[in-house]
Amino acid sequence: MSRNADGTFSSQVGPLEGAEYPRDDLSIPQFILDSAHPLRPTREANSPWLIEDETGRGIGFEEVRSRVWGLANAISGRWTDIAEDDVG
Numbered sequence: 001m002s003r004n005a006d007g008t009f010s011s012q013v014g015p016l017e018g019a020e021y022p023r024d025d026l027s028i029p030q031f032i033l034d035s036a037h038p039l040r041p042t043r044e045a046n047s048p049w050l051i052e053d054e055t056g057r058g059i060g061f062e063e064v065r066s067r068v069w070g071l072a073n074a075i076s077g078r079w080t081d082i083a084e085d086d087v088g
Contacts, residue, residue, distance in 0.1 A: 029072070033065045 002012055020038050023031075043049075048058025076082065 029068050033061075033068065 002010055004010055023035065026035055043061070046060065049061055049064050050059040051057070052059065
């Protein structure tokens with residue numbers, strides 16, 4: 001990546017040949033937690049996604065997914081005037 005004069009970024013290499021680009025109709029949590037992509041490595045079910053700094057406890061996929069959706073539900077419950085497509 002290189003930064004352009006206008007503050008945008010450009011790749012210093014061309015697109016990957018034969019690359020399959022991610023779908024553009026997914027939210028970031030859906031992309032990270034629910035989608036599959038040929039370039040995404042497969043993970044063992046018991047491998048941690050995050051590790052707590054103080055305790056060293058591993059946090060796995062199911063806990064991450066549960067907490068992300070819990071946060072999304074709490075936000076939508078607290079700010080009921082936010083609707084789909086309000087944030088782009």
